[in-house]
Amino acid sequence: MKYHPQNSEPLDVxxxxxxxxxxxxxxxxxxxxxxxxxxxxxxxxTLVDETIIPxxxxxxxxxxxxxxxxxxxIEGPQVGDLNLWHKNNLNERFYxxxxxxxxxxxxxxxxxxxxxxxxxxxMATVTFDTLDWYGWDEDxxxxxxxxxxxxxxxxxxxxxxxxxxxxxxxxxxxxxxSYEKKSIDKIEHLIHDVLNVFMCTGFTKDTHQxxxxxxxxxxxxxxxxxAEIDLLGALSACPGGDCSSSHSSDAAxxxxxxxxxxxxxxEALIDWSSxxxxxxxxxxxxx
Ligand SMILES: [Zn+2]
Numbered sequence: 001m002k003y004h005p006q007n008s009e010p011l012d013v014x015x016x017x018x019x020x021x022x023x024x025x026x027x028x029x030x031x032x033x034x035x036x037x038x039x040x041x042x043x044x045x046t047l048v049d050e051t052i053i054p055x056x057x058x059x060x061x062x063x064x065x066x067x068x069x070x071x072x073x074i075e076g077p078q079v080g081d082l083n084l085w086h087k088n089n090l091n092e093r094f095y096x097x098x099x100x101x102x103x104x105x106x107x108x109x110x111x112x113x114x115x116x117x118x119x120x121x122x123m124a125t126v127t128f129d130t131l132d133w134y135g136w137d138e139d140x141x142x143x144x145x146x147x148x149x150x151x152x153x154x155x156x157x158x159x160x161x162x163x164x165x166x167x168x169x170x171x172x173x174x175x176x177x178s179y180e181k182k183s184i185d186k187i188e189h190l191i192h193d194v195l196n197v198f199m200c201t202g203f204t205k206d207t208h209q210x211x212x213x214x215x216x217x218x219x220x221x222x223x224x225x226x227a228e229i230d231l232l233g234a235l236s237a238c239p240g241g242d243c244s245s246s247h248s249s250d251a252a253x254x255x256x257x258x259x260x261x262x263x264x265x266x267e268a269l270i271d272w273s274s275x276x277x278x279x280x281x282x283x284x285x286x287x
Contacts, residue, residue: 025102031122034272035110038127038226041268042068049261051235053080055254058171058236060179061261062087063227065274068127068262071197071235072222076255077215077242080197080235081150081168083176084113084123085190087230090180092119092277096146096193105202106142108132113195113225120278123231128224131198134216141202141213144223148201148210150194151238156248167248168194168236175234197223197235197257199243214244222260228275235259 010016045068051061055078063069071080086092095116103111108129112122131143152169156162172191177184198217203210240247241254 027102030102031275033110033112033122033125035127037269037272038125041226041264041272042127042224042262044265044268045262046264047260048263051259053235053237053257053259055237055241055256056166056171056239056250058168058175058234059259060175060232060234061259063225063231063233063261064263065227065230066264066266066269066272067227068224068264069227069231069233070128070222070224070260070262072258072260073198073217073219074256074258075219076253077198077217078255078257079199079215079217079238079240079243080257081172081194081238082197083172083192083194083234085232086115086119086123087232090190090232092116092123093190093192094123094195095120096149096195099195100146103146105147106145107195108144112228115229116192118278118280118282120280121275122228124225124227126223127226128222130221131216131223134200137200137202139202139211139213140205141200141211143198143200143216145196145199145201146193147203148194148196148199148212150191150236151240151248153248160248164239164248166239166250168238171236172234175236179232179234194236199238201243212240212243212247215242217242233259 051059053059084094092115099114111126113124115123150169151167173184176187198215200213200215237257241252
């Protein structure tokens, strides 16, 4: 949203507005995901662990590098907020902004989830998405966005002036605090902007505001990832349910989500190696 303009158009308005778009980060030069390798590996998977995330709660889960994990819809339409960290270094965490800059506003098969500075490497690669048929709807909406942040009690207080304790931010805080066996004030800074799994979102065409609409997800739908590095994940079953009307309250009907961890046959990954951390020197112009 912008103010109604207070300044008239300059004389060379046509010249200034008529520029060509240039993609900021052409992804052609990115180290490409070896989808053939992943597709071969996922042909023979063994379920090794699973976690149920109750409504308006979050749970952590671990995924060894070279394993797959799925976030599965069960019981009813439900949106999930996903955080990811390097299992042994929680300072390396999912960077939704750079993932968005590289792959666009919504992710699907073959897109990668990138980690924060100074590590900046693929943490996970999307290897299957049962909602890939959705594409882009007539409002410009799609599923699995990296444009939202996570529902949180702070903006809820600003907008509504009362405490609500089961926003995804708080759910993720409780889950990580329990995993780390630390108080929330020691771990809250590690909670970060999420991948909004199954959430259907976009920007309104007139004001360019973030919108949501009822998720098209149905029980048995899933999005699947390949873990490029050892991962600790946390998933919150958003209090918005399918996010068709509201979030950050107990008003919406909510359902659980399931995380499944799969081990592939190791010979299928013979040509795969875990990506190294970013090779930038770290000097930042200081000798
Ligand atoms: Zn939420």
